[in-house]
Amino acid sequence: MPATTPRPARHRGFVSRWVLRLAAALAAMVLLTSGVGHAMVDSVAGAVRRVDPFQGLRDRPDAGRGLNILLIGTDSREGLTEEQRRRYHVGDVGCHCADAVMLLHLSESRDRMTVVSLPRDTYAKLPAHDLVLSEGHHEGHADKLNAALSHGGPPLMVRTVESLTGLRVDHYLEVDFGSFVRAVDEVGGVEVCSAEPLKDEHSGLDIPAGRTMLDGVGALSYVRARHLDGGSDVHRMERQQEFLAAFLDRAINDRVLFNPARLGGTVDALVDSVAADPGFGAEEMLELASLMREFDPANVEFGSVPLADDAREVEGLGSTVIWDRPESDRLFGALRLDEPVPALTDAGPAGAAPAPSRSQADC
Incomplete structure (x- = not known):
């Protein structure tokens, strides 16, 4: 068993509730996807920007059982106007880094799902690579995990994650700032709950204790905030997981996913700035939807990599x-x-009792 002290009982209950909500929302989404038929899924798949994260990769881990999907949230400013960059508190130039990294494993029998957050500040050895934002070549060197995307693009990110985990990545999905903001606004905002006021001037976050309904801009500040909880990357990941669950829960409860008129806007917002590998097409979407029809929400695990040192x-x-x-x-x-x-x-860190994030009020 891991050496870390077990989480407090209230925190265990909090996470369990969110995991069940997330699983229920995901199940509803795939049921809807399978219900609307091939035409709509073809349209969605055709709108997704394609990248090849497996180009030139060699000496990869052997394929294991089940399906591994690498989910990346980026800090790209591409396509944002000067006014949007100001409102989003993202500045003029991003590092083209990975702002969030999650690995989703779906069991071969499709009856168990595990979502593992990989800290963006993870100390990693980046393999030798050609630079994507400028000309040049880097020999292998130490850096943070999030830098892999800016140094060598999706292929280097995949290589680095595969090297760290020993797992073969089967599919790659990437989403940036603009689509995130529009999708939250399309569902009418998302409610979060905090035990204490949260303020981070760098991200623009400023919410009181208790329940707060966030619009797209506020939601972006919430998931990007890095100057809370002592700058903990771990607590930031928890907020991202909580918000993802809250977003899907909102979409289900507000019937967005069952209203064709509203669903179209939400889907357009989500796919407008999404990139995926060429192999993740309409057939794969429909196959996953079909396989997950009978998925049991109790078989979802949501967590992070065990750490020896978080700073x-x-x-x-x-x-x-x-x-x-x-x-x-x-x-x-x-x-x-x-x-x-x-x-x-x-x-x-091993041996330390993890303190609940300030965003984890028992609402």
């Missing part, structure tokens, strides 16, 4: 996140074998 200073890189290698190997080894994983932890 280790490294010269030239600043504060980095160090994985608990034996426990993370155990976690990803189980996923590779398509077995139930060891208990997912709060990802705090």
Whole structure:
């Protein structure tokens, strides 16, 4: 079992509720997708921008059982106007880095799902690569995980994640700022709840304690805020997971996914700035929808990589996140074998009791 202290009982209940809501929302979405038929799915798949994250990859991990999907949220400013950049508090120039990294494993039998957040500040060894934002070549070097995207694009991100986890990535999905904001506005905003006021001048976040309905801009500030909880990347990941669940829950409860007129706007917003590998097309979407029809929400696990240190200073890189290698190997080894994983932890340093995020009020 992981060395980290078990999470407090209230926090366990909080996460369990969100996991069940997320699973229920995902189930409803795939049921809807399978119900609208091939024509709509073809249209959606055709609107998705395509990238090839597997181009030139060699010496990859062997394919395991089940399906692994790498989900990336980027800080790209491409397509944003100057006014939008100001409102979104994203500045003029992004690092073209990965702002959120999640690995979704769907079991071969399609009756179990595991979503593991990978800290963007993870200390990683980037393999040798050609630069994508400028001309040149880098030999392998140490850096943070999120830098893989800006250095070598999706292929380097896939190579780095595969090297860290020992898992073969089967599909790749990427989404940027603009689509996120529009999708939240399309569903009429999303409610979050915080035990304390949350303020981060860098992201523009400023909400009181209790329940707050966030529009798209406010939601972006909420999931991007890095100057809360002592700048913890772990708590930031928790907020991202909570918000994803709340967004899907809102879409279900407000009947957005069952209203063709409103669904069209939401889908357009979501796919407008989404990129996926060429192999993730209409047939794959329909296949997943069909396979997940009878999916049991109780079989969803949502967590993060076990950590040895969540704030280790490294010269030239600043504060980095160090994985608990034996426990993370155990976690990803189980996923590779398509077995139930060891208990997912709060990802705090070994031996330390993880403090609940301030956003985790028992609402």
